[in-house]
Amino acid sequence: MRLEDYKYIYFLGIGGIGMSAIARWFHAKGFPVWGYDKTSTPLTKALEQEGIVVHYEDNLVHLPAEVLENKQETLVVLTPAIPAEHQEWAYLKENGYTIRKRSEVLGIITASAFTVAVAGTHGKTTTSSIVAHLLHQAGISCSAFLGGISVNLNSNLLIGTAAGERETIVVEADEYDRSFLTLHPDIAIVTSADPDHLDIYGDKEELIRTFQKFISQIKPGGCLILNENTDSRLTDQIQEGVQVIRYSLEAGDGVVQGLHIEGRWFNFDVQTPFGNIASLKLGLPGFHNVENTLAAVMVAQAMRVPATAIQEGVVTFKGVRRRFDFVFEGNGKVYVDDYAHHPKEIDAFMSSLRALYPDKKLKVIFQPHLYTRTRDFADEFAESLSKADELVLLDIYPAREKPITGVTSEIILNKVTSPVKTLLSKEELLGNLGKNREFDVLATVGAGDIDTLIEPIRNFLEKDAYGLE
Template sequence: MMFKGIYKVYFLGIGGIGMSALARWFRHEGFPVAGYDKTPSPLTEELEKEGMVISFLDSTVEIPFDFTTNPEEVLVVWTPAIPKDSVLLNFFQAHYTLKKRSEVLGMITKEFHTIAVAGTHGKTSTSSLVAHLLKSAGKPVAAFLGGITQNYNSNLILPGKSKEPTLVVVEADEFDRSFLRLFPNEAVVTSADPDHLDIYGDEETILAGFRDFIKLLDKKGKLYIQTHAWYRLGENLGIAAGIREYGLRSSGIHAENIIAKPGVFLFDYIGPKMQIKGLELRIPGFHNVENALAAIAIAVDHGATEDQIRAGVKSFRGVKRRFEIHSAVPGHIYIDDYAHHPEEIKACLSSVRAMYPAQRLTVIFQPHLFTRTRDFAPGFSESLSLADEVVLLDIYPARELPISGVTSEMLVDGIKAKKKTLISKAQVMDYLKESRPEVLVTMGAGDIDRLVPGIAEWMNLRTKPEEA
């Protein structure tokens, strides 16, 4: 009933990670789906294989005919990433019903019991693990995720047939205040560090946004909040919902006996309802252990058994571009990560150091956004200093225009690594062949991911005797 009178759905920016999950959901629900994006990608290729019609030309001529005959029957979903001068956007605004992605996701969450995962970092890994643990325990779960899960090879998880009501897991995105359109019954706040200051203006305003999100919980709801995030937001959140604090060193839900090994972290889960010893998490990182604490607590509260949780944690394969290990051979380690904030970089590199303490660590980082680089330059330099060798690429602008004086070079002086350099993307492979890293980490939320397949192939070739 929430989409009564709608018979077709068109997506402006269908190749986006959040948009494509919604597109897949509508397609699964039986709606004809079409859309536009600026350029083809592996994700748009997958959507086309699933039966969606996609155009890469910003022209009304490319709209499928059956989407033009009865505009009142078509829902157009759009993302603010679409330029205001877009021909398609202006055409649809004049003739069709338009809703932002966050509005449509909000409409879906209003109809189901929703677990919303918020935080300036950790959302994708945590929400994916929440969904996986619940699904592993036999719960009917629909999940809208901000990354491609390795277990399901999708950013959408669908429930099987069940007599139980469907649980919906969503990422609650703070960008553009999108998370304020959701209707959560349960919420997770993984972190509340300053970010998106181009949207919020200052740190206190983004904290106020998180407080407003938390207040969306109903009286019977539950809030799972990371210790430092709770400290930052203030202990008196003014909500009636039950609060469960978690963190590596929390007095509430926490982890003990953490052991970092290459490819796996071992830990004990300590919670008020259950304690589970010797869990194996095969997505390494101290930050991922912390994310797992929230996911396990939710699974426990939904009736998952110890055996189900143990099996679910062990079988979780992570999310593409979240501490994704492409080569695990000693001396030829290669990890790729989406980290694009100083705290994320610190968490990732600290974990890599714990896993490979005696090997030379090289990081290739592509800063994301001019405003973020400008606002957090000292933090970036400090976090990158955890590496022995730092390679900086040009800033990926995304939606922004250049800002005078803001370049990757402004980070160099503050980096304390033994070796640091600035190169272009085109120079990366030649640089690697000369430096021959022992442990390599690539980082960034821009198009650095285009380099990953080539780097992974080269790193794995080096493990062969004839390439040594």
């Protein structure tokens, strides 16, 4: 399949973070682009403002005339979240349209490029965003498909500007649904390979086998930057001639030295096989983000970015929305939002938050994501969330899943040891905040629709800071 064979691009599920990045890429390349999504969101509204036509009703009347009249020249891009009974999908299948998953299209886009792929059950969005920022700031023309909104770019897409030479692409390599197996990177980072998506993989062993397959697809002469704390079997199928560099905060070929916190800034040096760099200053808090930065720095070093440019890139990196995102400060209170939805991610976030505010009362609002993940990791969720002084658990966000009998947020709540804990609906949350203002640091955590509470909570805290009702 060649992209040159298509003139019109239609997206089923255009509002997803990964789908919208590809839609933006096609639009920037001059393709007419349309799409369907279930609901209007800030992301779909942004696509519409950029000139992409989006509709929100599953109805054949919304299929564009160009798509209906030019079947052979239309590429349909599909997200796995589209249900089997979707009318538009059924029509396009029955009429023989070319339909490809998002991951397949990403594989085609990157096939002829110099590709940096960032994989991992956690950390890949932040790490790929830092890589893209370091290269872009250093003047290396690259495109990047990101799994979150980069604050520096105000987008999940970066488009390279160089013409007439091999394109460099940074891409988030998603393990969900084995999507990353469409990629054949020149440089790969693997930040983690902890059990997750067991609804897809069944068990940890199958997840490990799939990561092994991804790593085996690194091109000969390429480089793997592998977190020291991952399973030692991940490299069992690696191709001969691929350089393996292991890293972590304290152990491996690449390490961090002299790490200390000044306010919100994490200051540190790095020691890597490519050379040492002193006095790095990261404004995105979190020990895990320092480790993510170390991996990104080694990619930049491998691509011959000078140390001074790396220092400048790190200090100017502003982060990714919903990753340790400071939403509000005032009246002695701090409000932070984070996308963490796996126990390991929550543990890293909470530990870093505690390091920043060691003596402050911490209230956490968490929305579990997926019934299967809640069922499989209830004990681990409870342990990581028990670091909060007060915990509010919201109902499970189902995403693509149907309810599972007996699996509710209560199975986590019953195991949590925080002195104050409660189970609320989203609608009850603001009332809870109004009755209980006894906290110094507030955090919203989760990957579902908890983000719709961010603005109402910010508004509540702003009014509270001025004594307004």
